[in-house]
Amino acid sequence: MSESVESFAQLCAAVEKLRPEEHGFAFFDPSATPTHSGRLSGWIIPAKDLSDVAGMPTTMGSVHRTYIAEDTDEFISAFRRQGALVPGKSLSPEMGLTAYTEPVGLPHPDNPTLPGHTPGGSSGGAAVMVARGLVRAAHASDGGGSIRVPAACTGLVGFKPTHSVGFANPVAQGFITATVADAAFVHDIPLVSDLRPLRVGVLFEPVHAEADLADHLGAAVDAAAATLSAAGHTVIPVSRPYGDAPFAAFKDILALRSTKITGDASPIVSWLQDLGLGIGPRRRDAAVTEFMSVRSQLLRAWDIDVLLSPMLTFDPPPIGYFSAMKPEDDFYAQTQWTPWGTMFNISGLAAVSIPFQRIRTPIHLGALRASQSELLSLAASLVPDPHRRVED
Numbered sequence: 001m002s003e004s005v006e007s008f009a010q011l012c013a014a015v016e017k018l019r020p021e022e023h024g025f026a027f028f029d030p031s032a033t034p035t036h037s038g039r040l041s042g043w044i045i046p047a048k049d050l051s052d053v054a055g056m057p058t059t060m061g062s063v064h065r066t067y068i069a070e071d072t073d074e075f076i077s078a079f080r081r082q083g084a085l086v087p088g089k090s091l092s093p094e095m096g097l098t099a100y101t102e103p104v105g106l107p108h109p110d111n112p113t114l115p116g117h118t119p120g121g122s123s124g125g126a127a128v129m130v131a132r133g134l135v136r137a138a139h140a141s142d143g144g145g146s147i148r149v150p151a152a153c154t155g156l157v158g159f160k161p162t163h164s165v166g167f168a169n170p171v172a173q174g175f176i177t178a179t180v181a182d183a184a185f186v187h188d189i190p191l192v193s194d195l196r197p198l199r200v201g202v203l204f205e206p207v208h209a210e211a212d213l214a215d216h217l218g219a220a221v222d223a224a225a226a227t228l229s230a231a232g233h234t235v236i237p238v239s240r241p242y243g244d245a246p247f248a249a250f251k252d253i254l255a256l257r258s259t260k261i262t263g264d265a266s267p268i269v270s271w272l273q274d275l276g277l278g279i280g281p282r283r284r285d286a287a288v289t290e291f292m293s294v295r296s297q298l299l300r301a302w303d304i305d306v307l308l309s310p311m312l313t314f315d316p317p318p319i320g321y322f323s324a325m326k327p328e329d330d331f332y333a334q335t336q337w338t339p340w341g342t343m344f345n346i347s348g349l350a351a352v353s354i355p356f357q358r359i360r361t362p363i364h365l366g367a368l369r370a371s372q373s374e375l376l377s378l379a380a381s382l383v384p385d386p387h388r389r390v391e392d
Contacts, residue, residue, distance in 0.1 A: 005134050008032070008085060011044060014134055020091070020107035024119075024128030027057050028088035034080075040186070041083030045175070047076050047139045048123055049089040049103075050096045061094035061122075063105030064264060075173040076139060079186070090138055091125030094266045097258065098122060099149045099334045100322050104266050108319055113154050113359050117316040120150030126176045127154045136178050137186050143171040144254070145311075145341035148353035148364065151176050152311040152338075155359030157379070159183040159352040160344060162372060168253045168291040170345040180354065180380040184373075192377040198370055200228050200378075201238035201304035206339035208247040209332060211313045220361035221310055224382055228308070231381060235308075241301035241343075242294070247335075249290035250346050252279055256287070271327035295347040304368050306378060309340045311353045311364040340364055354379050 005011045012030045015023050026049040034041065047053050050060055052069035053076055059066045072080070080086055091109050093101050101124025102108045109128040111119040119127045123140035127150035130138050140147040142160040151158025157180050163172035177183040184191050202225045204218060229235040255276035261269060279287070313336060322330045335342075344351035344366050351366035352375060363382075367375040 005044075008044060008087065011087065011134055021110045022112070022128070023132065023134060024090050024109045024125035026059055026089045026091045026103070026106060026125060029056065032085060032087040034083055034085045036081050036083055038081065038083035039188070040079055043084045043137060043186070044087055044135045045079060045084040045137050045139055045186070046088050046090045046126065046129060046135060047086050048126055048141055049092045050122075050141060051076055051139070053086055053089065056089060058089070059103065059106060061092045061096065061103040061106070062266070063103075065094075079139070090123070090129060092123065093121050094269050095258070095261055096122035096141065096143060096146060097254070097269055097272060098322065099145060099338055101125060101150070102319065102323050110319065111153060111316055114316055116318055118153065118319050118321070120153035120316060122146040123150045123176055127151060127156055130154070130156055130176050130178055136182050137175045139173070140176045141171055141173050142345065144250070144345050145338050147172075147174050147176060148311060148341050148351065149338050152353045152362035152364075153316040155355040155362075157183045157352065157354050157383070159187065159376065160350060161187060162350045162367075163348050165292060165295070165346070165348040168288045170250065170253065172345070180376055180383055183352070184376045184380075187372075189372050189376055191380055192373055195374060195377045195381065197232050197234065198305040198374065198378060199234045199236065199303070200225070200306045200308050201236055201302050201368075203238050203240070203307055203309040203340070205240045206313065206336075207240055208339040208342055209335040211336040211339055213310060214314045216361055217310045217312060217314070220356050220363055221308060224356050224363050225308060227382060228378070236304070238302050238304065238307070242297050245290050246294045246297065246346055247342065249287040250342055252283065252287035253291055255279060256284060268323075268327040268330055271331070291346055294343070295349065298343065298347055298349070298368060302368055305370040306375060307366040307368060309364045309366075311341060311362040312338055315360055350375055352376065352379050354383050356382055
């Protein structure tokens with residue numbers, strides 16, 4: 001791992017010495033300057049390459065989709081107005097539709113904590129640059145775990161904030177950060193110094209696919225549960241909250257959204273497009289209705305404040321592991337790898353992935369009735385050391 005970068009000049013020097021696979025940038029502007037001053041002055045926050053920054057190329061995860069943006073997306077404009085410097089764009093898979101990052105015709109970012117293996121996705125480039133110490137925070141988005149999966153793969157903090165699920169929207173905007181404190185700061189969410197006792201449900205059972213859980217990842221959840229219990233929180237086991245209908249609805253919504261994509265596409269994007277084109281109005285309406293009911297289903301199923309679960313079922317696999325499969329098998333294998341996180345995209349509830357004890361033992365916390373402030377404060381209580389190292 002590189003030494004932590006503290007200035008833009010140091011970042012420019014570090015990026016120049018690294019290959020794109022190592023630094024995670026799809027585009028880097030060494031002449032970038034802040035546009036405003038404010039609470040984020042001094043922060044260097046690259047934008048994910050699914051979002052526009054005026055004057056910079058946007059690839060949407062494919063060299064064939066590249067264009068120069070004329071405007072800047074509002075979420076990025078908001079943190080720029082607070083003083084953050086946006087020096088470029090982070091690598092993402094095509095249209096952000098996979099939990100790994102292998103953009104078409106562009107470099108495939110390498111996991112700094114486990115070379116040769118995926119850093120996850122779809123915010124994989126963002127995770128790489130934070131894990132390598134190039135930046136403290138990178139813009140990310142999460143439509144099915146795309147902030148939390150790469151954070152889990154690289155020993156980082158991935159916080160998906162509460163978001164509106166209006167019109168069956170699964171996507172939230174946020175950041176991948178080095179620490180919980182940094183996540184709280186960039187989101188302007190205060191941490192609670194005197195956290196009330198919370199009811200924490202512990203879930204090991206995969207929700208959206210049948211999958212076996214690696215022993216070391218299950219042990220991390222056990223240890224986290226014991227730590228929370230010792231701290232005075234009520235810890236109780238919970239079971240799968242619903243059947244197969246919510247994830248089937250999510251899959252249909254993802255496929256329907258994919259039908260809006262134009263031009264030649266990668267195999268998995270094409271498969272999702274074809275799936276979406278086969279969905280008629282009645283099935284579409286049923287999917288939207290089911291999608292919009294998931295938050296109430298979760299709250300009925302669990303009388304808890306926070307859900308504790310694994311984030312992944314096994315360690316990050318080698319680059320190319322998923323994409324070597326047929327698209328349908330690829331999609332299911334990704335779901336087997338991370339069968340818990342999507343609940344919080346469908347429900348719109350806040351969730352966070354944090355490294356617990358070791359880099360490759362991530363755990364997942366989701367807010368059912370707890371506030372975002374309480375969720376991050378609980379996460380901070382489990383990761384008290386702000387110093388993080390890339391070696392395991």
